[in-house]
Amino acid sequence: MFKKSSWLHLRIPFSFFLLPVFLFALSISPNIKESNLLIVFLSLHFFLYPASNGYNSYFDKDEKSIGGLKNPPKVSKGLYYLALVFDIIAILLGLYISWPLAIMLFVYGLVSKAYSHPSIRLKKYPLLSWFIAGLFQGAFTLVMAYMGLNGFGFNVFLLPQVVIPAILSSLILWGSYPMTQIYQHEEDAKRGDNTLSLKLGIKGTFYFTAAAFSVAVAAFVFYFMEYQQIKYAWIFVGSMFPVVMYFAFWYLRVHQDSAKADYKHTMWLNMISAICLSAFFIYFFIDRTQILQAIKGF
Known part of the structure; x- marks a missing residue:
């Protein structure tokens, strides 16, 4: 029932690009439970995100490169059911921790379906889809992970x-999201999906990002200086240096040849950023929780 092509369209390795949100939630968590850490990680990165990828692929039916698949195979009905199975597993894993977490996972799944389902297809609306994608992959996911990691409820x-x-x-996702669409202009235009990147154009996408x-x-720097320690602000800026350098290098190549706004360069930017x-x-997380000091104390 579930063909190899269906498993490929889940694009499980692609979930790595959203790992920083989970790690941010982990790093600010005061009451981490080891079992919860494993369950939340698995439910998000091995089931919820792949379910969204598969569901999106099923309705998009892309013929050219998509995130995590340079040459996507043709989709089958089995992909639709496999995506739903992964959604259900993610929710059941969340329910093992708490019903609020299960509800959050369920809501995320609904929104991801609205993003690509033809009867709603948020993807057709440039600003709305950009806002919703950044909101749910960013803020919503961080709160969801925080709830699960610490066993907290909606009061968070x-x-x-x-x-x-x-x-x-x-x-940070609102800033980077249009770049993930920059190589799909032809496919998106053919389907009538007016993505923000398509509206901005190739160079406009670079300027916007x-x-x-x-x-x-700048907001992260302010946060670390105001609520954490100033050293984190400087280290954060330093950690972003490779991203900025690659972005500038890519922009110069695209400025000379717009064909360089392609899948390969986009995936490299995503990988370096992640x-x-x-x-x-x-x-x-390690420095703030003083894990290394605790280990050295034994």
């Missing part, structure tokens, strides 16, 4: 120490 939506990092997560990313980095952000948040 009222906590500034959670809401502020949640907003920061969305800010540069401005939005700068705002996001690695740099993940490395920073792992460091932030």
Whole structure:
């Protein structure tokens, strides 16, 4: 029933690009439970995100490169059911921790379906789809992960120490999201999906991302200086340096040849960003929780 092509369209490795949001939630968590950490990680990165990828692929039926698949195979009805099975598993894993977490996972799944389902297809609306994608992959996911990691309920939506990092997560995704669409203009236009990147154009997407990313980095710096320690602000800026350098290098290539706004360069930018952000948040988690000092004490 589930063909190899269906499993490929889940694009499980692609979930790595959203790992920094989970790690940010982990790094600010005061009451981490080891079993919860594993369950939340698995439910998000091995089931919820792949379910969204598969569902999106089923209705998009892309013939050219998509995130995580340079040459996507043709989709079958089995992909639709496989995506639903993964959604259900994610929710059941969440329910093992708490019903509020299960509800959050369910809502995320509904929104991801509205993004691509032809009867709603938020993807057709440039600003709305950009806002919803950044909001749910960023702020909503951070709160959801925080709830699961610590076993908390919906009251976390009222906590500034959670809401502020949640907003920061969305800010950086709002800045980078149009870049993930830059190589799909032809496919999106053919389907009638007026993505923000398509509206901005290739160079406009670069300019928008540069401005939005700068705002996001500045907001992170303010957060670390105001609520954490100033050293984290400087280390965060340093960790973003490879991302900025690759972005500038890519822009210069695209300025000379617009064909360079392609799948390969987009995936490299995503990979570098994910690695740099993940490395920073792992460091932030280890240093802030003083895990190394605790280990040395034994």
